[in-house]
Amino acid sequence: MVVGSAWVGTACAASLDASLLPRIQGATFEVVAAKPDKDPLTYEKPLPLELLDYQDRTDKYFSIGTAFAIGKNRYVTAGHVLMAGLDSLWGQPSLRDAKGNVYAIDKIEKFDLRRDLVVFSLVKDPAPEPLEINTSPVMNQEVYAVGNALGTGVVIRDGLYTSDTPEQEQGQWKWMRFSAAASPGNSGGPLLDKDGKVIGVVLMKSANENLNYALQMKEVLDAPEKNAxxxxxxxxxxxxxxxxxxxxxxxxxxxxxxxxxxxxxxxxxxxxxxxxxxxxxxxKDADRVFPRGEGSDRLLYNEVWSNMLPRMIVRSNTGEWFLQSNTTKRQSLSNNGYLDVSMAQSKFVMHLRRPDNTPVANFYTDPVVLGDLLAKSGLFARTVGPEHVRITSLGKPISDTVHVDGWKRRWQVRTWTLPYDDTKIIVYCLPLPDGYAMSMVFASAGGAYDSAADLRAITDFMTVEYDGSLAQWAEFLKNTSLLPDAIKDVHLDVTYQKSLSLRTPRFNVAFTPDLLGIEPDSQLSMPLGMLPDHGKVIWGPVGLHYNPRRSESNYLVIYRNVKPPASLDESYASYWDKLINRRHPYESQAYAADGNTKIAAPKLAGDVGKDTVVYTAFFTMGGTQPQDKMKTQLDLLLKGLQVNEH
CATH class of the missing domain: 3.30.160 (Double Stranded RNA Binding Domain)
Structure with missing residues (x-):
């Protein structure tokens, strides 16, 4: 039977005295939330709303549950129905009667989250005749679940009160189990006995069987008045x-x-x-949380920080920390822009390469530009009936702040909304020379704080390589407000076609076109990672990769190596021994690899026996090259490389 329209009799409902129906109808309400008046989103085409059911496209409210009257300006619903309005983009919940009148909630009188109940008053009470209450229901009797079934209006469905079951944690009270059909919109509605008296509040639908849950009215009446x-x-x-x-x-x-x-x-x-x-x-087990504990050493003393896509540092079930690797999908943008997308557990991790025609000044400072680029990648779509309509602009974010993580990196934190879905998009954005490293999550509006707190904590466990052309680096380094401390200490001096000099607190490198070409589109990648440093761990540059052009086979690589602790396996000690004793491939002898010719040598600040830090210098040329030519290039590289730490 649908309350508020024609009352169509059924055999089940016929046993409920027809004289009770007007009272039940008058005392039972939909819990609704207003649909947003304005949509900040832009779509690829007008939304085909005609594909929606008439009620969906014409109703100005979302229907989220059921409530009922038990006294003068005294109403009951499920606690979780009320909490659907917490921070909701749909506004605060209200009650709607069978005639379509909407009543705002005034005061919360009782609230018990564990029992899932709330008692409240209305700002303007329609004063319906309240439902009578029965606090001593008889088991195995016919009962009626009254509620807003799936948002289609209030209906009555029959079944049996079959059993009681203790609440799951400590058995402090008993849930009623009943077989009357219940849908998600039934939550908060009354469970009636054969006399039309309310015996319980419908709360949950059973996941595996048609035995649903209700809270006995005695629990509602006995709930404290003065405290939530x-x-x-x-x-x-x-x-x-x-x-x-x-x-x-x-x-x-x-x-x-x-x-x-x-x-x-x-x-x-x-x-x-x-x-x-x-x-x-x-x-919890703080001495084993990265970068502390022996489980961190394998990661700290490995050459692992060269990754263009942000990667999460995670711990295996054996206690070892490692960089999580995920499948990546690239979404192309115009003008050489692209978005690499991967999933890390429940989070999106992304690398956005700024399109060449997007000005740097707007890219880093105007969040609308970033939101539009994310949308143009095809990440977001709205489902309308059978169609998926792409969102082409997210509009302005509702918040734009900065978070400084434990490594002193400055993440821009932007939050956009999808009002139609009561969802927030939370994005942590780390500025890079060529764009952004990002982590992103879709969160229900009410759960956004929890999700944002997770993303905030995980920034301390994210790593990414800083990469870009020399022109991009020059523009990036001017934006000092974006830079982490470790990058502020990096100085890059470039005169195209003449010289390049890079100075960091730990190493310097300088060269001329005699070594490699120096052009605006030459690529400089700087791995930044967690560096063991005389008993502590810091974040900073661990070397560089330089390529005159991405398509060229000629390039150089410089990388920092630290003497491994004795706790690591023999392979680490063997590798260190190769470095300091200049054994292959670090003996300045050219060798073939992957169709190229490579040559490498270590570089120390002082004596082999005293240094705990060694830098390796690699030079690569395409094809087969003679030893004397490779050695000449390596000597130029080593001459321009200065190590400032021991």
């Missing part, structure tokens, strides 16, 4: 390791409160809980 009660067991984890915390989110705050004040009080408690969980999970 929060006691919910939640699990918490980060994508970097398999550690999981299972704790209870607990707290109270005074009632009654207006709905905005209630949400503010809840948000304050929940956000503090998230921060506590984040702190605790990183403190």
């Amino acid at each position: 009660v929060i006691d919910s067991r939640l699990s918490y984890r980060l994508d970097i390791f398999d550690t999981t915390l299972s704790n209870s989110f607990k707290g109270t705050f005074p009632l009654p409160q207006t709905l905005p004040d209630f949400f503010a009080s809840y948000t304050k408690l929940f956000n503090a809980y998230v921060e506590t969980q984040l702190k605790d999970i990183l403190a």
